[in-house]
Amino acid sequence: MSARIVFQDLSPLDTIPSEDERRWLEKLAQDTTTSDYVVDFGQSVAASSPGPVVQCGPDGIWRAGRYIGEIYRDGRVLEIQPRLGIETIAAWAGAALNVRIVPDAAEHAHSPGFVAELLAAAWRATVTSAARHGPPALRATVRHVSPHVRGRLDLSATLALRAARSPNVVSTSRPKQLDNPVSSTIVLADRVLDRALHRTGWRGQRIDELLPQLKAVVGSRAALPTQRSLARVRYTPMTLPYRGAAELSWRIARNRGLLANAADHTDSGLLIDVAELWELFVLHCARRAFGSAHVTHGTRLIRSGALLRAVDDPARALGRLYPDLVIGPLQHPWAIVDAKYKRLADPVGVVPEDLYQINAYLSVHASAPLPLGMLAYVDLPGQTAISRAEKLGPWGTTIGHPVRFQRLPVTADHCIAAMQQLVPRPHPQVPR
Template sequence: MTDRIVFADLAGPVERDRTFTADEDQWLTALAAETRPEQFTLTLAPSCASTDPQPILERQLDGSWRAGRYVGELRRDGRILEIRPRLGIDTIATWASAALNLHIVPRAAQARGSTTLIAELTAALWRTALTTAARHGQPSFRAHRHHVGPAVRGRLDLPGTVALRAARSPFLASVERAKLLTNPVSQVIVAADHVLDTLLRQRPGWRGDRVEEIVPRLRAAVGGRPRLPSQRELRGVRYTPITLPYKRVAELSWQIVQHTAPQASPTDERTHGLLIDVAELWELFVLHCARRATDLPVTHGTQHHTPTPLLRAAHHPAAVLGRLYPDILIGDPQAPKVIIDAKYKPLTDHRGVDREDLYQLNSYLTAHHAELGALVYPVFDQHPLPDIQLRNPWLTQQNRVMNFVQLETSERGCTTALTTLVSVRHTDSHD
């Protein structure tokens, strides 16, 4: 029987009285030291959080272990590390459904645990990406196909024809540039479909009507169990503007197969699994709620193509150091009224505001000349509001305004709180 060690994200083992054996502690030490989260984290969407990965596991000063901000499963040497959502499966499913416009089945995930949640979320992302890409057709790409016959198809292959005539053959050799479904993109899509179907235990209807129509055609072209193409092969695919959406599908499909199906992996990696970065999901959820909370323009930091540099050389204006990418800018991106930085961590009087987060927000406000900056945290526990939040607003040395706010984890509650945050300051700016 496989040994399973269960943690909650941003916390220790779920079984609080569990004492790890020396062998288990050594296994956790090796996993923490040799596993980089970016290798196993499912890419949900462009985000600022994803550019700053954190450790999956950390040993505390007292020798205990604490999980980071990721949820999911990692398998290594016969053991499984499972990290469950601290806020519950329903909350994570709600965030993903709202932020990514996905249809997830939280009841199924709730019944079978976080493993099924990961599968449901992965399937929903993959299904949406494939459906979007297939709006303009199937993943067919032009490739050279050689023919030998009585007539020319495409252009004449002169050296091939000369060789045929030298062998006393009456046929002609030719090369046709045709659109083919037999390609690395089709292969990786079919492979991912098989993995997801297995993870979801062949649940009827999970693909949806459009995917049910697309996949059988690809399967007929590349076979039911195609070889997993390498990343080099996928990078070699030449996309057109119409087929470009399939690049996202191919990358996501490769992640699914590579990290969830060890037997399909072309490498000798000892660790396999798939993780979700909850900090990334929280950022995307807050972005979604911010867009619902105000009529002002809302810009995601990943789309702000002219970031303000942190430092500029005095005698060389083109030389800069450091780039400032706030999570969310509300108002004109060049002169935002509000800057919001989403933090997936507790806000309590005991913990306070992390110094680096405070300096980061102050840098954002100074660089962008914004009226208000806010660090927003999810509500983890229904305790009285910390004094840090009760004493809002706070002022910098330059009299810029900062707020430190816990937001409800429901879409309605989060949107309402952001509406209040933005509208109060927007009104004050006209006083």
Template sequence: MNERIVFADLAGPVERDRAFTPDEDQWLTLLAAETRPDQFTLNLAPSCASADPQPILERQLDGSWRAGRYVGELRRDGRILEIRPRLGIDTIAAWASAALNLHTIPRAAEARGSSTLIAELTAALWRTALTAAARHGMPSFRTHQRHVGAAVRGRLDLPGTVALRAARSPFVASVERAKLLGNPVSQVIVAADQVLDTLLRHRPGWRGDRVDEIVPRLRTAVGGRPRLPSRRDLASVRYTPITLPYKRVADLSWQIVQHTAPDASPTDERTHGLLIDVAELWELFLLHCTRRATTLPVTHGTQHHVPTPLLRSARHPAAVLGRLYPDILIGAPEEPTAIIDAKYKPLNDRRGVDREDLYQLNAYLAAHNAEFGALAYPALDRQPPPAIQQRNPWLAPQNRVMCFTQLSIAESSCITDLAGLLMARNADTLEFDRNGYPPGGVS
């Protein structure tokens, strides 16, 4: 049986009194040094956080270990590293449901386990992506098939026919460009379906009606246990505008099979598993809540196609340095009235605001000429707000206003908090209570 080492995200081991053996410490050292989080992190959606991966594990100055912002499981050399969400499975499942419009993550809260949450969320993302891609048809792609026979199918293959006649064959060679379901995309979809079905313990109904209709047809075309295509095979597929959504399905399916089912992996990688970047999920959750909290336009920073550069060359105006992608822009993207940057980390008096986060927000406000910005942290406990929040609002040069605030981790309360924050900003005088919350905030 695999030995399991359990951490909480952004914290140390769950068993706080546990002392790691030298062998376990060496295992954690190798895992931290040789594991790139972007290789194992489930791609939820485009986000600013995902573009800035952080270590999965870090050794602290006192020699102890601290997990990063990811949750999930990694398996390596007979041991399992499990990182549990410090806010609880229910909270992470609710964020995913709200942010990604996944209305069903069945039994994730009941199971009380990170592995089940990962499986349920992965299945929901995969099911949603496949259903959306299949809206305009099956993943059929044109390919060249060579035929030898008495009749021409497609166009005549002259060199092939000459070779046949030289061999005294009465047949002709031809090449047909046909649309086939038997292709790498179908293969990887069927392989991912098998993995997810195993992870969900063959639970009836997890696929949904549309996927239940699609997968058997693909299985007929590629077989019950298809070979997992390589990345090169998938890259060779030529998508049309109609079939382009299948690229997202193929990439997600390959990631599911490659990192969740070691026996199906064509590589000799020692580490397997899937992780969720909770910082990315917090950003997407805040984006969802902000859109419900205001009638102003809300733009996701990664989808703002004209980013504002930090520096521009005086001699070559087209040359820029330091492209700025704020998490959330409120108002016209070119001239936002407010900027919110999501930070999935504790806000407390001991830690305070990280210097790089402070400089980053100030750069956002200056580059976009916005008058109001906020760093938004999850309210991790019910302790009194830290002093830095109680002293909100803060004034930057040119009288730009900054707030450092904890927001509720529950959807309805978070929307109320954000509405109050934006309402306070729009008022002639900024009003905050003694705890640093705007009017109406309930965090």
């Protein structure tokens, strides 16, 4: 059994590490590229700025970052457990994917494989929902060269054949086929998850019925499709739910950390970014509170948001400027919200870079009515003291924007109610 060092996310190590453990942590913190281990649940602004897995503070205390999961290296295991519990994290992941996630085995919720169990539950729910109307049979163009027309005649290609004295004609058809990038990606993700879980019965009846069909056409040695090939897939209204299943399957199949067994030679792992889940959870609650039409996710604004633009060529930008959420019309929003999976507690309070960030977002909207700016922190358990930033708020910018630093509840209904209370919604103008 490999030695295991256990943290909770955003928390210090509750034991004093030995000299060997300290050196191992130092090497891991220095050599680890976080993005190599993270399986994300979807596009988020937080995911574009990875943070440290663990770090040692000026006080000499080791603390875990915003990730949960495991890293295996040199005969040791770094385990980071969710401080909010696996049920809360599963609920956030379900909100991010718009599916209901129920871990299949509750006894695994606090085991070393809890991240694999969570990913399996998310994958199972997404694929089962997509397969409700059948397997991912997609139409693909097939070219036929024969004496008979099958489907649509390709006139130019046929004329070329006739010019070469061939008796054949060229035609094309678009039959439904299971041998496609979506099927291959689902099969590969299933293989990775199955090896990680080491137990039977985790898929559920619908997936157990679907997989033999897919494996029969893609084979046992299918290559992982590229993201570009998945992006080129054209879905019908019936197969559109498979887009989300294919994207999640691709991220799981790409990350080989699920196959780690903590052997001495292993250098792999798997992490989930809790900051990404918090951002997507807050986005879900905002859409429930104000309606999807009134909430824009920051990932939609990546191309237009910039801190600086070249005077001679405005298309060239320097620095990114897009918040997590914009509530209300983009030109005249009601609120600009940035989700922060951090402690909001004294004496640290709000860190300066977050103050500069929200002020930069608000500076773009300098005409009345001025939007509310809000940094949405997570209400972590056991934190009863109200910080100075909360106690003295709301605050105001030099232009006059109201600004709040707010801890939001971790359950959907309470978070929705809090956002509806905090974000002012303008009254419609009554014609005279």
